[in-house]
Amino acid sequence: xxxxxxxxxxxxxxxxxxxxxxxxxxxxxxxxxxxxxxxxxxxxxxxxxxxxxxxxxxxxxxxxxxxxxxxxxxxxxxxxxxxxxxxxxxxxxxxxxxxxxxxxxxxxxxxxxxxxxxxxxxxxxxxxxxxxxxxxxxxxxxxxxxxxxxxxxxxxxxxxxxxxxxxxxxxxxxxxxxxxxxxxxxxxxxxxxxxxxxxxxxxxxxxxxxxxxxxxxxxxxxxxxxxxxxxxxxxxxxxxxxxxxxxxxxxxxxxxxxxxxxxxxxxxxxxxxxxxxxxxxxxxxxxxxxxxxxxxxxxxxxx
Amino acid sequence: xxxxxxxxxxxxxxxxxxxxxxxxxxxxxxxxxxxxxxxxxxxxxxxxxxxxxxxxxxxxxxxxxxxxxxxxxxxxxxxxxxxxxxxxxxxxxxxxxxxxxxxxxxxxxxxxxxxxxxxxxxxxxxxxxxxxxxxxxxxxxxxxxxxxxxxxxxxxxxxxxxxxxxxxxxxxxxxxxxxxxxxxxxxxxxxxxxxxxxxxxxxxxxxxxxxxxxxxxxxxxxxxxxxxxxxxxxxxxxxxxxxxxxxxxxxxxxxxxxxxxxxxxxxxxxxxxxxxxxxxxxxxxxxxxxxxxxxxxxxxxxxxxxxxxxxxxxxxxxxxxxxxxxxxxxxxxxxxxxxxxxxxxxxxxxxxxxxxxxxxxxxxxxxxxxxxxxxxxxxxxxxxxxxxxxxxxxxxxxxxxxxxxxxxxxxxxx
Numbered sequence: 001x002x003x004x005x006x007x008x009x010x011x012x013x014x015x016x017x018x019x020x021x022x023x024x025x026x027x028x029x030x031x032x033x034x035x036x037x038x039x040x041x042x043x044x045x046x047x048x049x050x051x052x053x054x055x056x057x058x059x060x061x062x063x064x065x066x067x068x069x070x071x072x073x074x075x076x077x078x079x080x081x082x083x084x085x086x087x088x089x090x091x092x093x094x095x096x097x098x099x100x101x102x103x104x105x106x107x108x109x110x111x112x113x114x115x116x117x118x119x120x121x122x123x124x125x126x127x128x129x130x131x132x133x134x135x136x137x138x139x140x141x142x143x144x145x146x147x148x149x150x151x152x153x154x155x156x157x158x159x160x161x162x163x164x165x166x167x168x169x170x171x172x173x174x175x176x177x178x179x180x181x182x183x184x185x186x187x188x189x190x191x192x193x194x195x196x197x198x199x200x201x202x203x204x205x206x207x208x209x210x211x212x213x214x215x216x217x218x219x220x221x222x223x224x225x226x227x228x229x230x231x232x233x234x235x236x237x238x239x240x241x242x243x244x245x246x247x248x249x250x251x252x253x254x255x256x257x258x259x260x261x262x263x264x265x266x267x268x269x270x271x272x273x274x275x276x277x278x279x280x281x282x283x284x285x286x287x288x289x290x291x292x293x294x295x296x297x298x299x300x301x302x303x
Numbered sequence: 304x305x306x307x308x309x310x311x312x313x314x315x316x317x318x319x320x321x322x323x324x325x326x327x328x329x330x331x332x333x334x335x336x337x338x339x340x341x342x343x344x345x346x347x348x349x350x351x352x353x354x355x356x357x358x359x360x361x362x363x364x365x366x367x368x369x370x371x372x373x374x375x376x377x378x379x380x381x382x383x384x385x386x387x388x389x390x391x392x393x394x395x396x397x398x399x400x401x402x403x404x405x406x407x408x409x410x411x412x413x414x415x416x417x418x419x420x421x422x423x424x425x426x427x428x429x430x431x432x433x434x435x436x437x438x439x440x441x442x443x444x445x446x447x448x449x450x451x452x453x454x455x456x457x458x459x460x461x462x463x464x465x466x467x468x469x470x471x472x473x474x475x476x477x478x479x480x481x482x483x484x485x486x487x488x489x490x491x492x493x494x495x496x497x498x499x500x501x502x503x504x505x506x507x508x509x510x511x512x513x514x515x516x517x518x519x520x521x522x523x524x525x526x527x528x529x530x531x532x533x534x535x536x537x538x539x540x541x542x543x544x545x546x547x548x549x550x551x552x553x554x555x556x557x558x559x560x561x562x563x564x565x566x567x568x569x570x571x572x573x574x575x576x577x578x579x580x581x582x583x584x585x586x587x588x589x590x591x592x593x594x595x596x597x598x599x600x601x602x603x604x605x606x607x608x609x610x611x612x613x614x615x616x617x618x619x620x621x622x623x624x625x626x627x628x629x630x631x632x633x634x635x636x637x638x639x640x641x642x643x644x645x646x647x648x649x650x651x652x653x654x655x656x657x658x659x660x661x662x663x664x665x666x667x668x669x670x671x672x673x674x675x676x677x678x679x680x681x682x683x684x685x686x687x688x689x690x691x692x693x694x695x696x697x698x699x700x701x702x703x704x705x706x707x708x709x710x711x712x713x714x715x716x717x
Binding site: 025144164167 | 373380400406531540544546575600639695698712
């Protein structure tokens with residue numbers, strides 16, 4: 001063999017496959033959280049590499065807020081069809097009804113925080129002992145502190161001060177009944193690593209990741225929020241029509257678009273490389289509320 | 304382009320977080336919105352300068368107390384390398400996090416405050432880095448601005464450290480005088496210390512060779528998962544999925560399955576669903592064998608010419624990480640690669656003073672953050688190598704049988 005060295009993308013890929021197989025080997029009922037976004041789509045690709053020609057040893061699970069981009073939902077269903085894997089969908093709207101939760105109010109009212117209730121109920125319904133997620137440590141500073149195997153108590157809570165030490169690449173997945181583990185195979189990937197992998201593997205994504213024309217509300221902090229039935233539009237709002245793409249795909253209510261002309265993977269990579277603003281900073285409206293917004297949500301069971 | 308994983312260690316207020324912040328800032332890895340957030344928080348704390356440490360202190364308690372509690376991971380790239388920086392806290396009660404961080408690092412940056420020189424905590428960090436087999440160490444003598452960029456002071460500290468270096472038998476150790484706060488010798492060479500002829504820290508990190516640390520001679524393949532599709536056309540398919548932790552494997556190689564000792568031949572190797580002729584560490588692959596034998600998770604496939612030691616009696620250097628003491632005679636679960644078995648602590652040979660490296664005999668109880676050499680007896684055999692020879696197959700963890708918490712880091716030593 002002429003090449004006796006893995007490049008950095010191959011190293012990251014091998015590590016992620018290793019983590020997915022550790023989940024499969026250590027847990028009885030895992031699930032892979034899948035939203036149709038780029039990170040969870042990369043996870044599906046990695047799962048194919050980890051388990052083919054077999055089936056995935058876990059179903060895909062989508063916690064549907066009801067505020068999704070239709071393009072992401074269409075993509076989700078198409079990918080599920082292609083892979084032949086099982087998809088479970090649970091709806092936040094049902095949890096709101098069953099638990100008599102209050103719908104968040106306000107202009108860009110987001111059901112993002114309510115997802116946690118649906119997720120915890122679904123974990124209980126199916127007895128999932130591990131949930132695989134596409135979270136990355138570079139996204140946000142509370143995430144930078146999280147383990148690859150992150151143990152949650154029976155209330156789904158994360159205790160950042162009592163995390164298990166995680167040594168070498170030995171992952172301790174032993175838990176008590178009622179507890180579960182959140183596993184993060186692409187913890188060590190950055191946004192750019194994800195895009196470079198998408199390019200290398202030629203992975204298909206929802207169309208909204210590429211430049212398209214869209215009618216948006218221009219917020220006072222200069223963020224572009226797509227016009228949809230889920231946001232409240234006032235007479236005083238500035239409406240604009242722009243060429244945009246999305247850097248992340250969350251709810252339509254809390255994900256902002258970025259102006260872009262990038263219609264190909266290469267063009268997206270070029271724009272991200274030149275960007276002066278971080279992924280979450282540019283696109284997530286819900287992180288701006290407080291310095292510890294993510295830490296607080298994670299502590300109560302959020303991904 | 305490859306990856307360099309490095310840990311930064313130092314005692315409280317040596318400026319670790321500031322150094323990482325400086326590396327990110329000067330290599331232009333901090334983005335505009337993150338900088339604005341830092342500026343905002345710096346003002347909150349009534350300091351006039353931008354506080355770069357805020358970048359790595361991710362938890363509220365850390366920001367409130369101005370300390371780093373937990374291991375923080377930061378990512379940045381230059382055209383030459385992708386870097387994963389692991390920030391380990393300096394507080395004595397959090398030493399377990401230093402061990403955790405060091406276990407995944409290729410290189411350690413150990414910070415010393417130029418005003419204080421050698422202190423107990425930094426000696427400890429040096430020893431832990433050496434215990435965990437980190438091959439490359441950079442000693443960054445920080446806060447040179449506070450000692451008037453004195454060459455004499457720098458040389459004095461270098462000599463202090465040369466003693467420890469010899470004691471520990473470390474080879475690749477480099478010293479750099481820096482000021483993380485001012486950026487001297489971090490990304491750019493400092494004009495304040497023309498007497499220093501070496502490289503700046505970043506260019507050193509970009510060029511240090513680490514790929515030669517991977518062992519490609521001794522094949523070790525711990526089986527993680529067995530793929531059995533049992534579908535039309537694939538009735539007889541049995542694929543053993545795992546990561547090659549060291550060595551190279553080729554189609555046609557004669558192999559042994561441990562612990563059973565049954566031999567077979569490599570029929571096929573699959574990488575990402577495609578057949579390949581050979582694979583090398585650390586690739587995640589699927590192996591198929593010519594014979595239909597019993598192989599399951601926790602087994603290890605090796606070549607007959609290079610075998611690990613198959614044993615139930617294991618001597619380890621143990622870093623203890625639990626508030627509950629380790630007691631001779633207690634049972635734990637030991638996890639080595641993908642295998643978990645019960646074990647009992649037969650004997651504590653000695654306790655290692657991590658400040659002086661002296662061996663202290665006669666202890667049977669070990670406390671949080673203590674390091675000792677113990678003899679374990681496992682319920683079934685493990686296929687191990689010495690950590691000093693093969694890090695990936697010479698490491699294990701101890702798990703408490705009832706709390707399931709990871710309580711110890713095992714460095715297999717005999």
